[in-house]
Amino acid sequence: xxxxxxxxxxxxxxxxxxxxxxxxxxxxxxxxxxxxxxxxxxxxxxxxxxxxxxxxxxxxxxxxxxxxxxxxxxxxxxxxxxxxxxxxxxxxxxxxxxxxxxxxxxxxxxxxxxxxxxxxxxxxxxxxxxxxxxxxxxxxxxxxxxxxxxxxxxxxxxxxxxxxxxxxxxxxxxxxxxxxxxxxxxxxxxxxxxxxxxxxxxxxxxxxxxxxxxxxxxxxxxxxxxxxxxxxxxxxxxxxxxxxxxxxxxxxxxxxxxxxxxxxxxxxxxxxxxxxxxxxxxxxxxxxxxxxxxxxxxxxxxxxxxxxxxxxxxxxxxxxxxxxxxxxxxxxxxxxxxxxxxxxxxxxxxxxxxxxxxxxxxxxx
Amino acid sequence: xxxxxxxxxxxxxxxxxxxxxxxxxxxxxxxxxxxxxxxxxxxxxxxxxxxxxxxxxxxxxxxxxxxxxxxxxxxxxxxxxxxxxxxxxxxxxxxxxxxxxxxxxxxxxxxxxxxxxxxxxxxxxxxxxxxxxxxxxxxxxxxxxxxxxxxxxxxxxxxxxxxxxxxxxxxxxxxxxxxxxxxxxxxxxxxxxxxxxxxxxxxxxxxxxxxxxxxxxxxxxxxxxxxxxxxxxxxxxxxxxxxxxxxxxxxxxxxxxxxxxxxxxxxxxxxxxxxxxxxxxxxxxxxxxxxxxxxxxxxxxxxxxxxxxxxxxxxxxxxxxxxxxxxxxxxxxxxxxxxxxxxxxxxxxxxxxxxxxxxxxxxxxxxxxxxxxxxxxxxxxxxxxxxxxxxxxxxx
Ligand SMILES: Cc1cc2nc3c(=O)[nH]c(=O)nc-3n(C[C@H](O)[C@H](O)[C@H](O)COP(=O)(O)OP(=O)(O)OC[C@H]3O[C@@H](n4cnc5c(N)ncnc54)[C@H](O)[C@@H]3O)c2cc1C
Numbered sequence: 139x140x141x142x143x144x145x146x147x148x149x150x151x152x153x154x155x156x157x158x159x160x161x162x163x164x165x166x167x168x169x170x171x172x173x174x175x176x177x178x179x180x181x182x183x184x185x186x187x188x189x190x191x192x193x194x195x196x197x198x199x200x201x202x203x204x205x206x207x208x209x210x211x212x213x214x215x216x217x218x219x220x221x222x223x224x225x226x227x228x229x230x231x232x233x234x235x236x237x238x239x240x241x242x243x244x245x246x247x248x249x250x251x252x253x254x255x256x257x258x259x260x261x262x263x264x265x266x267x268x269x270x271x272x273x274x275x276x277x278x279x280x281x282x283x284x285x286x287x288x289x290x291x292x293x294x295x296x297x298x299x300x301x302x303x304x305x306x307x308x309x310x311x312x313x314x315x316x317x318x319x320x321x322x323x324x325x326x327x328x329x330x331x332x333x334x335x336x337x338x339x340x341x342x343x344x345x346x347x348x349x350x351x352x353x354x355x356x357x358x359x360x361x362x363x364x365x366x367x368x369x370x371x372x373x374x375x376x377x378x379x380x381x382x383x384x385x386x387x388x389x390x391x392x393x394x395x396x397x398x399x400x401x402x403x404x405x406x407x408x409x410x411x412x413x414x415x416x417x418x419x420x421x422x423x424x425x426x427x428x429x430x431x432x433x434x435x436x437x438x439x440x441x442x443x444x445x446x447x448x449x450x451x452x453x454x455x456x457x458x459x460x461x462x463x464x465x466x467x468x469x470x471x472x473x474x475x476x477x478x479x480x481x482x483x484x485x486x487x488x489x490x491x492x493x494x495x496x497x498x499x500x501x502x503x
Numbered sequence: 504x505x506x507x508x509x510x511x512x513x514x515x516x517x518x519x520x521x522x523x524x525x526x527x528x529x530x531x532x533x534x535x536x537x538x539x540x541x542x543x544x545x546x547x548x549x550x551x552x553x554x555x556x557x558x559x560x561x562x563x564x565x566x567x568x569x570x571x572x573x574x575x576x577x578x579x580x581x582x583x584x585x586x587x588x589x590x591x592x593x594x595x596x597x598x599x600x601x602x603x604x605x606x607x608x609x610x611x612x613x614x615x616x617x618x619x620x621x622x623x624x625x626x627x628x629x630x631x632x633x634x635x636x637x638x639x640x641x642x643x644x645x646x647x648x649x650x651x652x653x654x655x656x657x658x659x660x661x662x663x664x665x666x667x668x669x670x671x672x673x674x675x676x677x678x679x680x681x682x683x684x685x686x687x688x689x690x691x692x693x694x695x696x697x698x699x700x701x702x703x704x705x706x707x708x709x710x711x712x713x714x715x716x717x718x719x720x721x722x723x724x725x726x727x728x729x730x731x732x733x734x735x736x737x738x739x740x741x742x743x744x745x746x747x748x749x750x751x752x753x754x755x756x757x758x759x760x761x762x763x764x765x766x767x768x769x770x771x772x773x774x775x776x777x778x779x780x781x782x783x784x785x786x787x788x789x790x791x792x793x794x795x796x797x798x799x800x801x802x803x804x805x806x807x808x809x810x811x812x813x814x815x816x817x818x819x820x821x822x823x824x825x826x827x828x829x830x831x832x833x834x835x836x837x838x839x840x841x842x843x844x845x846x847x848x849x850x851x852x853x854x855x856x857x858x859x860x861x862x863x864x865x866x867x868x869x870x871x872x873x874x875x876x877x878x879x880x881x882x883x884x885x886x887x888x889x890x891x892x893x894x895x896x897x898x899x
Contacts, residue, residue, distance in 0.1 A: 270845050304850035306861065312848055371641040373898025381878040439837070446868050450639050450876060451668045451720075454869040456712035465714075468840065468864075469848050477841055478784040 141398065143211060151211035157184055158219035164459030170222055171308040171462065177277055182223050186258030190225060194234045195256035199249070201233070206342065206411060210349045210404035217350030218357045220466045222309040224263060224274030228255070230346040232262040235282055235339045238415045239290065242331060244324040251280060251292055264339045265298075265315040269473070275300050275313040285317045287336050288329035293317070307469035309462060331416050338411070341419060344474045345407050345427045348400045351434035354467045355393045355441035361460050362386060362445035369450075382448055389441045396433035403430035425487035428480040435477070438467040508576060516580045522557065523588035526550075536859075537591040544594070544674065551595045551625030561599055561623045564607065568615060569623025575809055579759055586763025593760070597671060598622040598629035600757040602679050602698075605749045609696075610736050618677075618698070630701075632666040632680030632723055633746065640879050642681075643691045643743065647725060649682035651732055658732035660684075660697055662705070662725040668873075672708055672721040675701050679749070681742045691743035698734040705729060715865045716855030751821070753874050758805045758824065762798070765832060768863055769794055772839050775860060781842045790838050797831045822888045826880035829870040836867030 143151075161181045169175035185191065193209055195201020213226045236252040254260045263278035267287050275281065281293045281300075299316035325332045363386055366377030376382050406423040442464035446453035453460060508516070527535045531553070534546045554560040555569065563578050564570025573581070593599060603622045606614050621627035638644040647664025662682055672678065678699050685693030699706070705728030710718035737745040773791060776782035782791070804824060811818040839860040840847045847861045857865070871877045885891045 271848065304853040304855060306848045306850070306857075308855060370637075370897075371639060371644070372894075372896050373641075374896070376640075378897075379878070379894075381881065443833070443868070447871055447877070450872055451634070451869070454714055454872060456714055456716065461714045472840055472844050472847050478781075478786050481786060 141401070143207075143401075147208055147211055150208070151215050153188065154190070154212055154215040155218070157188065158215060158221060162219040162221055164462065167220060167222065167309060167459060167462045177223060181221075182258065182261070182277075185223070185225055191229050191258030191261075192233060192256030193229045195237055195252060199237065199240070199252045199256045201237075201256040205408040206345065206404045207401075207408045209346065210401060213346040213349035214353040214356075217353030217466070220309065220354065220357075220462045223277055224261060224310075226346045226350060227263055227274045227343070228261050228278075231339050231342045232264045232282055234342060234411070235264055235335055236262060236292070238335055238338070239282075239292070239324060242325065242328070242335075242415065244290075245326075248292060248324065255280070262292075264343070265313075265317075266336060266340055266343070267317075268336070268340070271303075271312040271314055271473075273305075273307075273310045273312055273469075273473075275315065276302055276311050281315065282339075283315055283317045284323065284332065284336070285319050285321075288332050289323035290325050290332045290335060291317065291321050291323060293321070297321075305469060307462075307465045309466070310469065328416075334416050334418070337419060338415060340474070341407060341410075341424060341427050344431050345400070345403050347470050347474050348396075348403065348427070348431040348434040351431075351438040351467060351470055352393065352397055352400055354463050354470075355389070355396075355434070355438040358438075358441040358445040358460065358463050358467070359386060359389050359393065361463070362441075362448040366448050376448070385444050385448065389437065389444050392433075392437040392440055396430075396437040399426075399433045400430040403427045421487065425483050428483035431474065432477065432480050432484070435471050439471060442467050508580065512576050512580060515577055516584060519559070519581050519584040520588065522559065523584055523590055526553065527588050527590060531591075534591045536589040543591075547591055547594045548625070548628075548674070550591060551593070551628075553625075555623055555625035558623075560595070560625060561603060564603065564619065564623060568607070568619035579806070582759035582763050585760060586767055589767070592764065594671070594674065595622070595625055595628055596757065597631055597675070598627065598677075601631060601749050601752055602629040602677070604752040605679065605696075605745060606698075606736060608752075609745045609748055613733065614698070614736065627676045628671070628674050629677045629679060630669050630672040630675040630723075631749075632669055632672075632678040632699075634668045635665060636667055640876060642746070643694070645681055645683060645694065647680070647682045648686070649684050649695065649697060650686075651684075654729065656731070659729045660695075660699075660732060660735070662697070662699060662728040662730070664725050666723040666725075668711070668720045669723045670720045672701065672723050673710060673718075677701060678706075678723065679736070681746050684739050684742075693740055694742035694746070695739045696736040696742035696745040697730055698736065699725075699728055699730040703728060714868065715857075715862060750874070758801075758828070759809070761828070762801055762805060765801070765828070765835070766798060768832075768835060768839075768859075769798060771859060772835065772842055775839075776842045779843070779846070781844070787838070787842060790841075794831070794835055794838060797827075797834075801828055801831065819888050822880075822884050825875055826871075826877050826884070829877060829880075832867045832870045836864035840864050 161184055189202050192201035193204045197203045209230055213230055216225050233255050236248060236255055240248045240252050255262045260279040261277050262280045262282065263272060263274040265272040265281050265283040267284045278295055281295055281298055283293055283298060284290050300313045302311045302313045305312045366382050367375055369376050403426045406426050410419045410423045445460055452458055531550055534543050534550060537543050558569065558571055561569060562571040562573035562581055566572050599622060603619055606618050633642055635645050635647060649660045649662045651658055652661045666680060678701055680697055680699055681694045682697055683693055684695040705726050707724045709722040711720050711722060712718050776787060781787045808818060808821045808824060843860060850856055851858050882894060886893055
């Protein structure tokens with residue numbers, strides 16, 4: 139048992155933070171939102187130069203063969219910067235799914251697509267057939283999609299009907315993806331495997347969204363703390379009022395208590411992913427991921443609400459960069475299973491006989 | 504204590520409802536249900552004039568100024584029917600609910616004659632120039648200066664300074680504003696409450712975009728702006744008292760209309776939850792029930808508050824009202840997002856225009872900020888209602 143990250147893990151996160159401070163500042167986000175700049179191909183190339191698109195790809199495919207535990211801190215950094223490009227969706231969700239497809243000896247040129255994706259040369263997005271909308275399709279060249287959850291196909295984006303729509307998050311439009319019915323599945327005789335792969339993709343998306351939410355919450359607290367120290371009313375910094383301090387401290391408590399839950403979920407996800415894909419993900423892992431997503435979502439919601447409040451009217455204006463972080467948090471907050479569905483997962487865990495309740499059992503896992 | 508309405512009042516209700524229905528299924532069909540403050544502006548300005556001509560704009564005001572001398576019960580009824588009919592949010596509300604009552608209560612006869620009929624008729628619109636970059640919660644820190652000068656048209660106030668967050672200034676002919684008229688004064692002393700025309704070379708605007716994507720509030724710059732000496736409400740130097748009076752009106756009868764808007768939003772939310780199945784989720788059901796309880800609480804509180812107060816001076820329980828509704832609606836916004844799920848994310852139109860419920864979520868982020876933040880409301884409750892010691896200031 140060891141509940142800490144290694145030095146390499148922490149250093150990789152630090153390196154990503156420094157890169158994003160440099161190429162993904164609030165001003166960069168604003169330029170993109172206002173249409174003054176397009177998507178940062180330069181930014182993506184810097185991420186690719188760090189090997190991040192292939193973080194979770196096997197070494198044989200040119201990847202770094204990292205695990206979910208390694209990736210969780212990187213996803214947190216992507217969240218912290220409200221990175222507009224889909225690094226988490228690509229490297230955290232699509233690339234592992236491609237790798238699983240390649241290993242299942244699926245037909246088609248999956249192995250080659252995996253190599254290109256791992257190198258960051260093409261961006262791949264998972265369009266989960268059970269989710270109404272997908273983000274990242276404005277950047278993607280390839281899409282993993284299926285006419286239903288028992289089919290998996292790898293498509294060029296142009297082969298699909300993709301209708302991009304403006305979203306609550308001005309930096310990430312959403313798309314409804316239509317899949318041509320006549321295209322054969324890559325796993326024609328293995329509907330159960332297809333289901334299992336979608337489920338894994340969904341769990342990764344959920345767990346890494348939780349990590350992004352942590353990063354977003356931390357960033358919003360940071361912005362609000364800075365402002366509370368600078369803005370003066372009644373002859374003193376507003377942050378010297380307990381009413382302001384305590385609000386921010388309350389967010390900090392939620393955030394720090396959400397963190398270990400997310401990290402533990404990532405570790406369980408990493409474990410579950412060592413099993414062959416067709417073996418079911420343990421219900422406990424699934425419940426833990428749901429729980430992590432709920433905890434991180436609650437922290438990010440509170441952080442957004444509090445940071446806006448602490449800023450007063452300017453927090454409600456488009457002119458403050460805070461809105462980009464808040465809106466990403468709200469947008470992620472309604473994706474990957476609504477709160478009710480996630481809470482039901484946890485309820486099933488506790489009340490549905492998945493773990494036996496009782497003082498001797500409750501803390502075993 | 505009597506909660507129901509008399510037969511005469513019920514007849515009045517039918518009269519309101521019939522008039523509203525005729526208008527909103529006829530000439531004003533297009534703006535039925537319009538919410539966002541800056542949508543369909545032209546038609547909504549026309550709607551204000553039609554309300555005014557039919558004397559439905561300010562029914563609680565004296566007849567002489569365009570009202571109907573309506574009783575509180577009648578005002579309650581009208582607010583209910585207005586919302587039930589899906590009549591649009593009032594573009595004129597800053598004049599109707601703030602400037603008008605302030606002038607009625609604190610102004611002199613000449614000011615009443617000059618300004619009230621135009622407000623009632625929907626011919627002149629107003630905005631509120633209180634906040635400045637460095638005077639938000641600490642409103643008494645305003646620095647905008649005004650001095651009296653002899654001009655070609657007689658004595659005039661000449662105004663220099665900047666206001667900010669000024670809602671709907673782009674549609675206003677007038678701004679009511681507090682300015683420092685005693686050089687060297689600090690805090691609440693030495694302020695005056697001036698009524699200033701907007702269309703003049705000394706006034707310029709810069710719209711500010713909000714997180715909703717709309718440009719509803721503005722910066723207002725005064726560079727030698729002028730207004731006649733007699734357009735000062737209350738005595739020069741007494742502006743703080745008048746300004747506080749306006750804030751009391753902000754929590755007055757207008758809360759009834761606001762509650763009915765809330766009720767419409769609540770009903771929209773319930774309809775959405777029924778339509779998409781969210782209403783089967785026990786967590787959502789519970790929160791819907793809580794929201795409804797909150798609505799009832801607000802309704803009874805408002806009726807009690809309005810029955811008990813003298814004009815321009817609300818009873819002490821009114822101090823608790825703002826924080827309650829603001830927090831309630833912020834929560835309603837969050838519930839709306841959870842009810843809608845991923846559908847809440849999709850804009851109705853590019854670049855950034857949303858359906859009513861997600862828009863309400865975004866807009867409700869400001870409820871706990873304007874008209875006194877939640878923190879300031881708690882200070883007011885603690886100090887004024889409970890009599891706790893005042894917070895220390897940093898500078899005095
Ligand atoms: C949508 C909208 C419309 C508006 N329309 C108008 C308008 O038409 N006209 C107009 O004049 N103004 C308008 N305002 C401005 C509004 O009145 C101010 O936003 C409000 O008074 C708060 O001031 P501020 O924004 O400068 O925040 P600040 O006063 O800077 O406050 C920042 C934070 O510090 C907290 N704080 C400050 N002092 C204390 C204290 N002593 N104790 C505890 N906490 C404290 C506040 O609660 C807040 O959370 C509008 C604002 C909004 C959001």
